[in-house]
Amino acid sequence: MKLILLTLVALPLFSKAFAADDLPANAFPADAFAAIFFSENAFPTNTFAEESTAAANKDTVYQSSYSVLPFVSYTPETSLMFGGLSLHQFKPGDAGPETRSSSFIFSAMYTLNRQLMIEFTPNVIFPQERWILDGRYEFSIFPESYWGVGSETADDDELEIEYSSFDFRQSVLRKLGPDLFAGPKLRWNRVYDISVEEPENNTASDAGNNAVEQTTLAGIGFSVRQDRRNSIATPAQGRYLELTAMFYPDISGATHPHSSWRMDARRYLDLSGDQSQVLAIHFRSQLTTGQLPFREYALLGGREIMRGYYEGRFRDSNSAQIQAEFRRHAWWRIGFAVFAAAGEVWNRFEDFHLNNPKFSAGAGLRFDLNPDDTTNLRIDYGISPHGGGLYITIGEAF
Template sequence: MERRTTFFLALQFLLMVQLHAQNPEGLGADEEKDSFVESLFGLADRTVELLSTNRWTFIPALTYSPETRLGIGARAVKIFQTGTDSSSLANRPSSLPLTFLYTLNHQMIVTGELELWMDQNTSFLNARIEFSDYPFQFSGIGNAVFDAEPYASRYFYTHLYYEKEVARGFYLGPRYEFRTDDLYQKVPGGLLDAGTIPGSNGQRLSGLGLAVNLDRRDNIFQPRRGAYHQWSWMIFHSHLGSNFDFMQWVFDFRKYWPLPKDQVLVGQARLSLTQGEVPFQHLSMMGGSDLMRGYFEGRYRDRHAMVYQAEWRFPVYRNLRMVAFGSAGQVGREAGDFGFNGYLRWGGGIGFRYRLTEEGLQLRFDLAYGDRPAFYFGLNEVM
């Protein structure tokens, strides 16, 4: 009953804020208050401009999630376009974010990622490299979770994806992934220390795959209409240098519906399936800042996972927007385990967005409730 009441009050607050944004004349605010609000947003805009150049946006990286707690570091983001001229179709904005982060959970994360649009949007390249020293938690496999068991791992990860447009909005291409983990700290006598769970003694993964995308979004940072659907398949095998042999399929369907007064409704359905000897780090899971906000990332993990999410996005004032979101998801060892049973879990919340660049790069702050309250702070939309 308490959760329903909280959600109702949050929704009522959301509707009041939207009315405030769409009917400012009805509030009776005096000029002094308007001047203060304008000054506040002007200060925010000037701060963003101060931290930016023509090509780079420099952001003191401040993040938060239940998985990391507070993270402090630095982030540089370069937004650019390739091969543009007056006689050709402009490419979508490409991006190159570089990040160093250290969290209060003593996690160190260094990442670099290139998303490159080329040849009038007919070619796409994504390359990522990441090194982390990452204390984390393991709660077992399946729906009957155990008390969170701490462990620590140093891992290196890289991937290379390439896609080529084969029909309007349809992209096809290969992908490669490599990851190596060194679990240097485990609870003596715990679940991982027994050595019976795949991946508990570390892992080395090397795999090839294929992806098919339907991408008809009108904007890659803040889509207002269109769709983004992806099917991907990966195989990790000893012939490729992996010490675990397994396969993974991911189906990710997203749809964007424009609504009056610059509002947007977004829906997502994501299904992850695995087969073979899958290390626990690579099992299908839910939770975290992208899938089922309000649940600890990986608290629920198994061979398969299914997640549904929806968001309602609307403007508030100038570069500030708000969202209301809800989600449902579950994990299972067999595909037949999915259904409207006691293992279907729910979550929801509200969030704020502040646009940093004309292309749509933005700060994100979310308040969520799943099996516990949580909040998240980072960059860009979840979906």
Template sequence: MVKYPFILGLAFASLFISHTAQAQLFPDRQQIDQWLVGLGGENSFDRSKTIDWGVLPGPFYTPELEFGVGIALVGLYQADSRPDSKISSLSLSGFGSSTGAFGMTFSNYTYLADDTWRFYLTGSLNNVPTNYWGEGYHEGRVKDHFGEYRSQELHLTPTLLRQIAQNTYIGLGWDYSNLQAAAPDAPFKAYMDKRDLPLRSTSSGLSLRFTYDSRDFLPNASQGQAFDISYTHYSPDTGSNNRFNATQMQYNYYYPLSDSAVLAFDNYARFTSGDVPWSQLSKLSNGHQMRGYYEGRYQDNHVFSTQLEYRQKLDWRHGIALWIGGGTLSDQARDLGQGHWLPSVGVGYRFEFKPRMNVRLDFGIGKESTGFYFQVGEAF
């Protein structure tokens, strides 16, 4: 996982600001709002702009990446000319560090023709030091990784969906990943050589996708539900090194407890079959599921995870989140759920930079593992 818990010092400080003379040591919320306006962080959506941008820069430090600078960029826009059309969103997060590491992730959700068509585009580009444990539960449960390399990866996933019934869509997509395991250390190189695995892996496949989605706002839903299933076939015919298949399923439900509180539920599963490359095994943990574990520590052909999250909007731009969840993995699909389960609990801080577009800082706790996450938008 990419861990860069930068910024929000001012936002955190504002949690403790009182209207006393001593509090003048800190800027008040009105001053912070004025500064954020200069960065495009008005707590409103300006429909007159082609894209209503906001940006949050700041320094960070992690043991893996050392010192660096990061940035979060959020844009809201309307792809239709109708004034009441659904608001589309674009978010980008990026960083560069003193170790030479850099990375960025982005996600775009565009609603067209009165939400008859939807275009999604997610992706990442990174060059970061990466730890490696191997494949399966027993390899991941070892506290210390055995290998290291520098992950240089480009990953793109565009999807075009067409509405066929109320809240129901089908469509086609493409999943492309090119990963180079650069600068491998001796143990990782020996592991790859012994299994005759290449250090560079390209996976490219066409996807068929079905979605039922009644959520009110995809990056930060307060009500509704969503069921999404996609099947991707990777083949040399589409530019892939290996021929294999991946099926991914996710179900989310959002129950509003009040105007400021939501209970969110998530089920996620991924299944692979065929000649699956080492870089395309199903990962149990990431910045969305099973927060608290190093991404890729637990990986196998098949994974399943579930989580329940309580989200509370506080005063001003503040919010908090609490979650509990669990997950499991297996080599054979028939064994999924019958082996070891891993826990995930955590707490998160939310800062509303644009209307209903949160910057989130999460701290997840797993079994003998913890992790910080800084991202734009909710985990699910």
């Protein structure tokens, strides 16, 4: 049933002429949504063919590189984070300028919230981009705040859950056409050594106790991705769409058998024609069914979407979030951005309503660390009715 619902959600994104009269009165106009995200003529931009030709003339021989760098960032979930990372960028085999660079990233981070994260992220793109191998292998010890499940949890319900986790993810994507990839995904996850620290008179204690369960997940899924962004770290043109389905059945040994469906759609409009003024729009949704451990619920908030909400401040079986951001170059290497977002979580579709949607907004500064290949230092502050948060990191939110 959820797969059918996801199809119904995704279908308008590909529709060129979906009548608004066919939608409920409170629904988002699907044809307008599709036009913004997927129309090539929404705003005039340079073609990617022209950019690819220019890149081909410039990048005739790729030089592999290896770097070891210190790293500092700040988010509401981690407080101050510091550590180091090693980055190896390369192109395998006889890959030429038509193939984006591959990378191996190893990082170790510690935060003032006593969180430890060790992560290895391999991304290998084969010649002609025929195959893409995306992976993430992570160990973490992670205390985090938890308010229970549902869209009506109170700020006073906060408690702290600490756990250790191994999380291994690997996808194998095959090129099906220009900028279109599809393939299987595998995941293994283990959460253990869980403890709950509850303040006195905490009304969320039942939800917290229910969350204290060691979990093991082994899942398989499938992903379809279209990526027409001109840049991954600092996109200014193009679009991105990824649809993913994951299944964690009993037969795999999962302690909490369940399924999840995710949609991530992004559109970038170059308003000025020279990438100095960009309007970026982002829609993200997650639908789940089955037995969910607390880390597998659909989460609202974080450093990528609904900034101003602690990631997981609201969580439930399903979520939908949308945000828009205006980015402008100001002077030299400096720019700024303003953003706003809305979202909601819910349990069952028959209980879904928009009586209490969640909103956030904010602004931030950008500093271009590499003018030859724009990569921004991002400093954002987001606010919401449930607090606010400072975000300092590398790369745009989306």
